[in-house]
Amino acid sequence: MxxxxxxxxxxxxxxxxxxxxxxxxxxxxxxxxxxxxxxxxxxxxxxxxxxxxxxxxxxxxxxxxxxxxxxxxxxxxxxxxxxxxxxxxxxxxDHWVGARDGTGDLLVPVDGRTDAYGQIPRGLIKRLLARPDVFAGTVRGIRGIWQRPTARGARRNAAPAKLKLLYMFRANKAVxxxxxxxxxxxxxxxxxxxxxxxxxxxxxxxxxx
Known part of the structure; x- marks a missing residue:
């Protein structure tokens, strides 16, 4: 072949x-x-x-x-x-707290408003502190955002209305x-x-x- x-x-x-x-x-x-x-x-x-x-x-x-x-x-x-x-x-x-409080503490709701997710709405604290009946301070050893009672709606001979604690500062902690x-x-x-x-x-x- x-x-x-x-x-x-x-x-x-x-x-x-x-x-x-x-x-x-x-x-x-x-x-x-x-x-x-x-x-x-x-x-x-x-x-x-x-x-x-x-x-x-x-x-x-x-x-x-x-x-x-x-x-x-x-x-x-x-x-x-x-x-x-x-x-x-x-x-x-620790939890991040931003610039809201110089001490680094957490701000938690007490009687203050929260959103549908249980958190403080953005910008709410700033708007509240701009009101004359709201202030940040320590009352009876509790530091937080407080609301003063208003004269409107107060009844004669009624007991004096109390301050309302809206939000309270608590010591920060690790996540x-x-x-x-x-x-x-x-x-x-x-x-x-x-x-x-x-x-x-x-x-x-x-x-x-």
């Missing part, structure tokens, strides 16, 4: 492989962003499990800085405003819950990462055709 040879034209395969190589950064950023937004939704959902009746402001605390083809890194973080009071639940420490923000995201990425990469590659192949 005589010798013979077979010649294969691999130029098409080489071009396809070259095109796929060019698509790797896109597939990588797609997988990373998919994981990042899944982690963001998981973190936001966990807020309702960690805290009792959290405000929507808290359940939307997480954000994503997306990955790109040139920089395949996505950053999952707490938004600046929410990070102020949520960070102690991740790193430890008693843990956010597990970093651990939760890391575990999800480790668990779902291979599937996200596979889905991104398949999507890249389909769109490249």
């Amino acid at each position: 005589g010798d013979f040879s077979i010649t294969l034209d691999t130029s098409r395969i080489q071009r396809d492989l070259s095109d796929m190589q060019k698509q790797i950064p896109y597939a990588t950023s797609t997988a990373v962003n998919s994981l990042a937004f899944d982690a963001m939704r998981l973190e936001n959902s966990a807020m309702s499990e960690i805290f009792d009746h959290p405000r929507p402001f808290t359940t939307r605390a997480t954000q994503v800085d997306k990955a790109t083809k040139s920089d395949p890194t996505a950053v999952i973080s707490l938004r600046d405003q929410q990070a102020k009071y949520l960070t102690p639940y991740e790193t430890g420490g 008693d819950k843990h956010l597990d923000f970093e651990q939760r995201a890391a575990e999800m990425v480790q668990r779902e990462g291979p599937k996200a990469i596979e889905a991104a590659i398949l999507k890249t192949i389909r769109t490249a055709r």
Whole structure:
């Protein structure tokens, strides 16, 4: 039997492989962003499990800085405003009280108004202290926000009306819950990462055709 040879034209395969190589950064950023937004939704959902009746402001605390083809890194973080009071639940420490009280004490409701989430509405204390019948001070050893009785509605020969304690300052203390923000995201990425990469590659192949 005589010798013979077979010649294969691999130029098409080489071009396809070259095109796929060019698509790797896109597939990588797609997988990373998919994981990042899944982690963001998981973190936001966990807020309702960690805290009792959290405000929507808290359940939307997480954000994503997306990955790109040139920089395949996505950053999952707490938004600046929410990070102020949520960070102690991740790193430890006392509750965040802001600039409301120079002593760093907590202000808790007594007879004062709260919102649907059991918290003091934003800006309410400032508005109350602007009223002539409300003041901040210490009465009978209790430091808080007090309301003076008004003359309106007072009945003749009735016993003198008493001051009403609206909100009371209590000594701050360390938070008693843990956010597990970093651990939760890391575990999800480790668990779902291979599937996200596979889905991104398949999507890249389909769109490249």
